[in-house]
Amino acid sequence: MTDFNRRKFLKTAGIATASALTGNVLAHSAAPVSPSQGASVIGLVTPKMDIVRVGFIGVGQRGIGHVKHFCHLDGVAITAICDTDDKVLNRAVSAVKEANLPVPETYTGSDYAYRDMLARDDIDIVIISTPWKWHAPMAIDTMESGKHAFVEVPLALSVEECWQIVDTAERTQKNCMMMENVNYGRDELMVLNMVRQGVFGELLHGEAAYIHELRWQMKELESKTGSWRTHWHTKRNGNLYPTHGLGPVSQYMNINRGDRFDYLTSMSSPALGRQLYAQREFAADHPRNQLNYINGDINTTLIKTKLGRTIMVQHDTTTPRPYSRHNLIQGTNGVFAGFPNRIALEQGGSGDFHKWDTDMSTWYAKYDHPLWQRMGKEAERNGGHGGMDFLMLWRMVYCLRNGEALDQDVYDGAAWSVINILSEQSLQNRSNSVDVPDFTRGMWANAKPLGIVGA
Template identity: 40%
Template sequence: MPDDTKISRKEFVKKATLTGVGVSVAPFSIVQAKNNQKVRIGFIGVGLRGTSHVEGLAERPDVEIPALCDIRRDNALQAQKIVEEAGLPSPELYTQGETDYKRMLSRDDLDGVIIATPWLWHVPMAVEAMKTGKYVGLEVPAATTIDGCWDLVKTSEATGMPCMLLENACYFRNILAVLNMVREGVFGEMIHARCGYNHDLVSNNVLMTEGGDFGPGTGAESNWRTRHHINRNGDLYPTHGIGPVAHWMDINRGNCFKTITSTATKSRILHDEIVERGGHNHPKADIEFKQSDLVTSTITTANGESIIVTFSTTLPQVHDQDYRCQGTRGIWQIGNNSIYLKGVNAYDEWEPFDKYQEKYDSILWKKEGENASGESHGGIDYFVRKAFVESIKKNTTPPIDVYDAAAWSSIIPLSEESAAQGGHPVEFPDFTDGKWMTNERIFATR
């Protein structure tokens, strides 16, 4: 960021924290930024996901990458090479153990940091980054416990530093078109939605190797992700599904989640797959996996809608996030990419969504679809990264803020609690402290 600012961000945060100043004083107006100046971003975690972000941001003319951190030096060296090949100065590497990220965050030449590490590190790293005056771009989920969600919210409020959840699914072209239709009342009043994360991560060897192994030294995600299935049982990865739905229903902006009821099936696939791949004498064949093969949750909202959310990463299936948007005058669903509107379509007959996609297409995709076309995940990563960079440049709240991060991620522990009680309803905390009733929309408003 510019050298001619009236006060450095780090200096402001230090003073604000000491005096108890929070976000209500809009600290972003104090550190003035200009749109034509480059944003300096550091990275914590440059495995598969982090490297993808490095690749995308290294191509942006308004971004510099001064520092990279990873516990695996080979990961850091690979990411460093990507930055150099993009024509940027070689970033400094921080690879001296699990807490070396703190040394990186002590730098004065970072405006923001992207965190793409195993889930249990998200909260401590994001908290430290905000305390040192950095914008945070946090991979999903933001947290895995209620305490972790509160830590993110309270730190952001105390320091005045934003924390953006990097939920790319909110930027799918069809999802944004449906959002425009919801806001224009095409579906009438919102009544119900469906979503989920149903992705076979066993057959593609994400949760275990071809030999049925997992744990340290086995792979990018089987190295850490599979262990969550041993001791947890809930919706472990809700934000890809709930993010778009939360925007359709104005969650945290005139509406909020109220309760969740979750049920969980038996657990079979991981054990059976280990035996099938490695035999009954496989060293992990005796592990009892607590995580069920399918978790189904029903969420209620303050405005009287319901949401069904599903989670399954072990069952054989085609990747599907099962989006459905339903109101008093019609319905859209992703399964057949079709729509039915009362008074428009013949009774009981679906209509292809194509003409609605064209009519209600997002201005984001109209203006920059060509730029996004070559980016990862069909272009949605381009938009989530752009939103993070633009928020820093404009010193403004990101379009997916810390309250969204907390509310969406809290589904993980709350679903665990409900499933453990046989599906008993569990109430959501109000991370906004009542501000959801008057908050204005900030996502896709221009």
């Protein structure tokens, strides 16, 4: 960047960041739909990159895994890494050194050190793995600097932030992908393939969830995820984390690509579990016992789509029960359900849809997604939630290097993430329905569904 453009970027970035961070992330007013300042980025294709030059913001518990995976991807150069914690920053640099790759530049010292990294002209994409409140401002700043943004979930924390990100992506014509890794799991990819081949008939209903007991994170006081994530249970009552289950179901249903979320209604159970856990695990005068936990232990949100389909989305990181994302898709010919995997079909299955078929071997043999067939063993070898993390990053780099559209775009990230704040709005109004914004501005009706790609 020239000195003039660098100064202009830093000024613009400062305004964007200040607006996003000082604006009330718990705001309840839906931002009006304004005319786009640029073209739609559905199916956005950018010039091919021989080498994808990467910068990282945040390399703690989540980000370090991304750094290690990028060290094993072809056609990648790790240019720079930014983190406010010198310990985790040095750990990430060591991982790059151990892979016998050039030592990246580092940025630290303040919450805004990442802006100096963004001012470089030798970075193409930025991987953002920071606490939730930073996702939207950092993504906006990244696109304003002329780089593509890849952001951990959720993409944003308010309707306003979602619109700001969409507007910025359209104006700058830069990718802003929320890195929903679950879309790259073997089972989710197989079900997508089955849906595309009509195995379940016409789709009617889906179920998605994030059921993951995480009370133990409350013991992370000074650092790590629990040090900041715990406090969200004192700020918001709704579905705090909707995207892991919702992403795959949305792709099955062609959300934003032939259908879209229309409206939702939400309910929460009482908020009891975290206070009881704090009383049991901490001294009476401990800070964790001074918090007022308001987020219901179990949230259930129902979404209606424009085509009339229904989706149940649940959130529970508090109660003692096994992990589940549900991952259920029901059609006129039958159903797939996860955790554990099982299938029942009227035609094409065992012949008895009153009984579950739990043997997945025959289904994998017939419907394993071509992407998993090609890269599944490599993904499992490199790891990351069973290989889905590595496969997601590999696919991102493949698309950038080959001039192909990404599998997820900014509209997906906005639509899946906005369920967080809208579920709270519904709860605050006796579970009355709340409209879901159309972040595509009507383009969903003619957008092509995500195809079954082989690479």
